[in-house]
Amino acid sequence: EEQLAESGGALVQPGGSLRLSCAASGFTFSNYAMNWVRQAPGKGLEWVSAIGGRGTSTYYADSVKGRFTISRDNSMNMVYLQMNTLRAEDTAVYYCAKEVQWPRGRFDPWGQGTLVTVSS
Amino acid sequence: QSALTQPPSASGSPGQSVTISCTGTSSDVGGYNYVSWYQQHPGKAPKVMIYEVSKRPSGVPDRFSGSKSGNTASLTVSGLQAEDEADYYCSSYAGSNNFVFGSGTKVTVL
Numbered sequence: 374e375e376q377l378a379e380s381g382g383a384l385v386q387p388g389g390s391l392r393l394s395c396a397a398s399g400f401t402f403s404n405y406a407m408n409w410v411r412q413a414p415g416k417g418l419e420w421v422s423a424i425g426g427r428g429t430s431t432y433y434a435d436s437v438k439g440r441f442t443i444s445r446d447n448s449m450n451m452v453y454l455q456m457n458t459l460r461a462e463d464t465a466v467y468y469c470a471k472e473v474q475w476p477r478g479r480f481d482p483w484g485q486g487t488l489v490t491v492s493s
Numbered sequence: 494q495s496a497l498t499q500p501p502s503a504s505g506s507p508g509q510s511v512t513i514s515c516t517g518t519s520s521d522v523g524g525y526n527y528v529s530w531y532q533q534h535p536g537k538a539p540k541v542m543i544y545e546v547s548k549r550p551s552g553v554p555d556r557f558s559g560s561k562s563g564n565t566a567s568l569t570v571s572g573l574q575a576e577d578e579a580d581y582y583c584s585s586y587a588g589s590n591n592f593v594f595g596s597g598t599k600v601t602v603l
Contacts, residue, residue: 410539410594417496418531418539418582420592432590435494468538478527478586479544486538 375399375482377469382487385459389491393454395469395484403427403447406472408480409454411465411489419465422454423472437463459491494587497522497595504601505573513598515566515583521593523564527586530559530568534579542581543568570600578602 381393395407409421422443423432431443442455452469466488470480498516505511515522515530522528528546531539541550543559546566556571566585570577583595 408592417597418533418584418594419496420584420594423590423592430590434591473544476527476586476590476592477545478529478584478592479541479550480529480531480539480584481541481544481550483538483540 375471377471377482377484379467379469379484379487382467382489384490384492386493387460387491389459390455390457391459391489393456393467393469393487393489395452395454397450397452397469397471400471402450406475407443407445407452408470408472409443409452409467410470410480410483411463411467412486413462413465416465421467423475424452425475456489459489461491463489464491465489494521494591494593497583497585497593499581499583499595499598501596502599502601504603505570506603507573507575509573510569510571511573511600512567512569513581513583513600515568515585515595517564517566517585517593519564521585521587522561522566522583524588525586526561528559528561528566529584530557530566531582531584532577532579533582539582573602575602 466486530543
């Protein structure tokens with residue numbers, strides 16, 4: 374069974390940094406692009422970032438470009454999201470999701486999410 | 494990139510059908526056949542129900558169907574069941590290696 378599990382969410386002050394992790398299992402990790410999608414409390418989904426299977430191609434939403442960095446370790450089946458210069462509007466549950474065939478947008482499966490709260 | 498437009502809510506009685514629209518532009522929905530639909534129950538992660546406009550992943554009931562015309566995609570749930578009550582989000586490839594989601598629709602089974 375394909376599974377994803379996020380971790381690393383926390384309460385952080387505005388301007389601070391945080392690194393999220395996502396552990397994958399049940400599929401050949403290096404064959405797939407991976408994505409981060411977030412959901413602010415009570416709001417809709419927002420695509421944040423993606424990374425190709427080999428880790429050489431990375432993509433970002435305009436709202437996080439220059440502040441967030443996505444990376445992966447195929448030897449550990451892990452994908453990461455380094456978040457710097459955090460703002461209140463970055464408060465959200467962050468999900469990682471596997472892209473079945475880039476860029477067709479079939480995100481499957483998703484992890485359970487990890488909550489990031491940016492507040493003083 | 495602006496969110497795709499969905500109606501905030503939709504409802505139907507058990508056994509009836511409900512259709513949710515998802516309106517974008519020629520740069521996203523209208524430009525690619527890469528529209529997906531996700532179901533999200535409260536406190537849970539989203540689950541893909543439709544991908545590439547009208548394809549159903551294995552395990553998704555055939556009561557769920559998708560279509561597209563121009564810049565508007567649609568999800569139809571036929572034979573509504575209580576467990577279909579959830580939030581539904583569309584998404585589309587928006588070019589330049591970006592994706593955009595819809596604003597979400599809360600489906601209520603009366």
